[in-house]
Amino acid sequence: MDDTTSEWRNSVERRLGSLETDVAVIRSNYATKEDLARLETQMAAVEGRLIRWFFATAMGLSMVAFAAGRYLG
Incomplete structure (x- = not known):
């Protein structure tokens, strides 16, 4: 060579x-299939918490706005 x-x-x-x-x-x-399944489960849990938080915040703000309109106006 x-x-x-x-x-x-x-x-x-x-x-x-x-x-x-x-x-x-x-x-x-x-990433394995198990990794993706675990991530999907975690994302579903986070989504549920975000929806509950949004609903509670919207209700709270609505009550504050109603009270302010009724008693201050």
């Missing part, structure tokens, strides 16, 4: 090793 072929082969092997490392890192960060 001549020097050019040897250098090319070493370069390819280095790049392939780097690529294998990158792929391993990417695969370790994948």
Whole structure:
């Protein structure tokens, strides 16, 4: 083997090793179906809390506005 072929082969092997490392890192960060199901459940819980908070806030503001109109006006 001549020097050019040897250098090319070493370069390819280095790049392939780097690529294998990158792929391993990417695969370790994948989300599984279980991860997505858990996230969906958490999002549904947060949505329920937000709806209750919005309703309670709207009712509270309505009562304050009614009281202010009735007793101050």
